[in-house]
Amino acid sequence: MNLQSPKTGSDRDGSVASAIQAGYMSGFGNGFETEALPGALPLGRNSPQRCAYGLYAEQLSGSPFTAPRTTNERSWLYRIRPTVSHWGEFAKADIGLWRTAPAPEIDLPIAPLRWDPLPIPAEPVSFLEGVRTLTTAGDATTHAGMGAHVYLITRSMVDEYFYDADGELLFVPQQGSLRLWTEFGIIDIEPGEIAVIPRGVKIRVELKDGPARGYLCENYGGAFTLPERGPIGANCLANQRDFLTPVAAYEDREVPSRLHVKWGGILWSATINQSPLDVVAWHGNYAPYKYDLRRYSPVGPVLYDHADPSIFTVLTSPSETPGTANIDFVIFPDRWLVAENTFRPPWYHMNVMSEFMGLVYGQYDAKTGGGFVPGGASLHNMMLPHGPDLDAFETASHIELKPHRLEHTLAFMFESRFPQRVTAYAASSDALQKDYGGYGHKMTKHFDPSRP
Numbered sequence: 391m392n393l394q395s396p397k398t399g400s401d402r403d404g405s406v407a408s409a410i411q412a413g414y415m416s417g418f419g420n421g422f423e424t425e426a427l428p429g430a431l432p433l434g435r436n437s438p439q440r441c442a443y444g445l446y447a448e449q450l451s452g453s454p455f456t457a458p459r460t461t462n463e464r465s466w467l468y469r470i471r472p473t474v475s476h477w478g479e480f481a482k483a484d485i486g487l488w489r490t491a492p493a494p495e496i497d498l499p500i501a502p503l504r505w506d507p508l509p510i511p512a513e514p515v516s517f518l519e520g521v522r523t524l525t526t527a528g529d530a531t532t533h534a535g536m537g538a539h540v541y542l543i544t545r546s547m548v549d550e551y552f553y554d555a556d557g558e559l560l561f562v563p564q565q566g567s568l569r570l571w572t573e574f575g576i577i578d579i580e581p582g583e584i585a586v587i588p589r590g591v592k593i594r595v596e597l598k599d600g601p602a603r604g605y606l607c608e609n610y611g612g613a614f615t616l617p618e619r620g621p622i623g624a625n626c627l628a629n630q631r632d633f634l635t636p637v638a639a640y641e642d643r644e645v646p647s648r649l650h651v652k653w654g655g656i657l658w659s660a661t662i663n664q665s666p667l668d669v670v671a672w673h674g675n676y677a678p679y680k681y682d683l684r685r686y687s688p689v690g691p692v693l694y695d696h697a698d699p700s701i702f703t704v705l706t707s708p709s710e711t712p713g714t715a716n717i718d719f720v721i722f723p724d725r726w727l728v729a730e731n732t733f734r735p736p737w738y739h740m741n742v743m744s745e746f747m748g749l750v751y752g753q754y755d756a757k758t759g760g761g762f763v764p765g766g767a768s769l770h771n772m773m774l775p776h777g778p779d780l781d782a783f784e785t786a787s788h789i790e791l792k793p794h795r796l797e798h799t800l801a802f803m804f805e806s807r808f809p810q811r812v813t814a815y816a817a818s819s820d821a822l823q824k825d826y827g828g829y830g831h832k833m834t835k836h837f838d839p840s841r842p
């Protein structure tokens with residue numbers, strides 16, 4: 391049990407906030423326990439007749455009670471007030487450009503699509519106001535599919551709180567660091583790291599060092615978990631010990647505040663009288679976490695050929711069909727390319743899965759001809775052809791095949807079993823690259839039947 395939790399008082403000016411250190415516990419899916427006040431966690435039982443310090447006990451269930459042990463997720467929260475007390479008169483609020491599947495706003499274009507980085511607005515925009523949905527897939531009401539969003543943030547949320555009942559949230563920062571104040575404690579993330587906030591966990595999002603942009607995967611389906619390693623064995627890829635879950639930290643702050651809830655694709659908002667981040671202690675395996683993608687240990691072909699990108703899966707949201715992910719979160723990090731007599735970048739292909747990609751920094755080895763830049767995004771949808779651009783093909787076809795280190799590069803993919811629908815916003819955005827669909831036409835014919 392880690393008792394070094396930050397004490398978050400009622401004061402919240404910037405300097406106090408930034409002086410507070412986030413503290414973490416290591417492991418993935420552990421039965422964690424943590425308390426911000428000594429003795430706040432009941433010993434040996436979940437629901438004592440009276441909790442220490444006058445706290446209320448509340449269970450948060452991320453899975454059905456009856457889910458098998460491997461997927462059963464719940465935590466016990468010991469809080470100043472139960473969540474029912476943080477409930478107000480909810481009214482429908484403006485959800486801005488956040489969309490939820492099914493969102494058949496426009497006909498699905500059968501073309502590869504790519505976007506420039508969405509510009510960070512000059513005006514004050516909080517996390518909630520700054521989510522722009524590019525694609526949606528599946529159906530949130532059936533707990534299947536996902537939303538792929540970009541967030542743009544220029545102001546911290548102040549006395550505002552949010553939880554997403556429609557899915558868990560995977561943050562992939564691309565520019566600027568965030569402090570995620572959660573019911574379970576504080577998570578700081580920067581570009582190169584990710585954070586996962588489970589469905590139903592209340593948060594407040596603060597900027598740490600200026601405006602921020604990043605990607606957000608809203609997972610309506612099975613909770614993200616680590617992929618099986620199969621014959622790879624017990625090590626490499628993402629290692630359990632590198633996942634960090636925050637120690638308990640609470641706010642005892644009684645000021646008029648707003649609670650926003652995204653439920654069924656609608657944003658509901660209410661005024662409440664205090665901070666709902668009032669969990670003094672908690673235990674369980676349903677909790678937010680962060681992970682540094684630079685700790686990922688990639689495994690790949692050490693003699694010849696290019697392996698399927700599934701070899702780079704960090705987290706997977708399984709569906710009921712084995713091997714058919716609701717979402718795979720896959721990264722393309724720094725690594726050595728050593729394969730002999732091999733076209734080393736990704737091959738040309740068509741895929742039953744749909745592929746949304748983003749770039750945190752550097753250059754992606756399939757797109758060296760420009761256009762896929764940090765902060766931008768692309769969509770190669772179900773059964774649509776795609777592959778390296780002309781520059782990547784020509785270079786990789788002729789380069790001397792010495793061991794080559796791909797450096798300072800971090801692309802990623804949200805890959806789903808469901809086709810992804812493009813939002814009206816994404817289809818009409820100035821950031822949509824009008825000429826991307828034609829990149830395949832630039833490939834030249836090399837065929838010469840007289841030259842085997």
Ligand SMILES: O=C(O)Cc1cc(O)ccc1O
Binds near residue numbers: 736745776777
């Ligand atoms: O299309 C892409 O760029 C993603 C991708 C990468 C890779 O190494 C193999 C297949 C694949 O879809």
Ligand SMILES: [Fe+2]
Binds near residue numbers: 741745
């Ligand atoms: Fe692909």
